[in-house]
Amino acid sequence: MQKSFLRFRAMAGSTLVVVTLAVSPASRAALGGDVASIVHDHETLRASDTVTSTVLYDLHEAQSPAGVRVREYVDRASGKVFALTWQGPRLPDVNALLGSYASRYQAAAKEHHGSHHTLSIDDPDLKVSVLRLQRGWQGDAYLPNAIPQGVDRAELR
């Protein structure tokens, strides 16, 4: 049993954290963006950036203290993020991760009828899938036309 009813963080300090999250600029976002946008995403997660390189892409992985894992796939030729996945007990900043594509997600959400737990976009140029589980989240987004030739979609996990 918890001993205290509500446990606080220091008021002033956490205010700053919240403000930082709130102003995550979409212009620096990841999908279709460059490596600098990834560093920013990982800062908001308070996570370190682990990079695994293959011939065709670099995989940037962030794991936050709260258990949120974000993977971003960067085309080594173009330097752009062409796919990303996330999972964990809560959401990463999906707005920032989707960047200029966030507005398409928002439009899909407003049109959406049927399940508060799944949402997907299945357009020729954009695939997004989000799952709200009873406990936790999973999601991915990728740009089919930007996947480097020779990369199998199935390896982008």
Place this chain on the structure above:
Amino acid sequence: MEGKFIGTRALFSFLTACTCFALGACNGSGSGRSSSDTVHAVPIVLDAGPAQIGAVNSPFVTVTLCAPGNASKCQTIDHVLVDTGSSGFRVLAGALGNGVNPTDLVAITDDNGNAVVECTQFADGYMWGTVKRADLRIGGEIASDVPIQVSGDPAYPSSLIPGACINIPGAEEDSVDQFGANAVLGVGNYIQDCGSGCTDAGSQDGSAYNICTNVTPMICEPVAVAPSAQVTNPVALFAADNNGVQIKMTTVDADGAVSGGGTLVFGIDTKSDNALGSATVFALDPDFGTLFTMYAGTPLNRSFLDTGSNAYFFPDASIPICSDQTDFFCPTSALAASAQIEGLNGSVTTVDFSVQNADAMSSADAVEPDLAGPAPAADLSAFDWGLPFFIGRRVVIGLENTSFGSVQGPADAF
């Protein structure tokens, strides 16, 4: 702070005794518990939903909400969505005001009177509203002093919503129109809506519980909340019949029906008529509340049984998506399909189902047993076994921290 917490706890059993009487009085049936089915069950209706919504495959019950211990402050709320995909009761503030106002409920606060306000995130948006205690009567069952969420509570306007709450670019679902129900009754597999994920002060980001000042300038901060003050599955707080629910939906014609119905039964093996019986039990992954589905040779390892979803949602690129309503499939002719559901305990069952063209369905129908739509075709895949799966079945939703035969909850059975 600690003293107040303990005091609240000590008061709890006293309030429970009082509110049984109070709620009985406000419903005109204060005769106490019996083993009859009317006590531990409530009818489910499948209809078009609250006025102007046009709901399809949305199971609704009626719930009586009262201020804690106050029989003169009650409101009967119809069109409460039964959701096995979440835990806890959330009422839209816009549906209140006909007997109970948000201010009649008991705020959960810190010692300075600052209120706990919650962000509830969905795949398609978010809710924002206060966490308050209320008494709930569902069928004949009573849950007293339940922490619930008042979505869209005008005392804490959406201008206060933290950035982490809207980090998913969806819609604010704090109105009956946008959400599609007057309230949601989350009868999922968990006791609290968040659990241990919200008890660690160091890792809260505002996407769940917040504490908000009630004087200008109003400021909200992320806060950790003990499980006893989190929004709680009312079933877990019933005096008996508190280990889960059973959903029994009546079969309707495959081509749909204007309306339908069923029964939400409380308890598993707690009464003579709610036995687990021969149902196969599927243990869930306790970290996610999910089970395993194999569909068309594809493993979908984050699958779930969800009355809050109004169709089967699964990945199958071979089935055409409707051009005008991209949430659903529009096959040229009816498809017969099947999938295997497997629990973490190794139980396996084959489920047969059909998919019909959503565009060919009558707009007058509130029940469509063959409605299906696309889900993520990703590595993180799911089969969302929505309401159509429940039609013609008895489905058991077993709570965590309880056991069903040799299987430990969270577990489902059918």
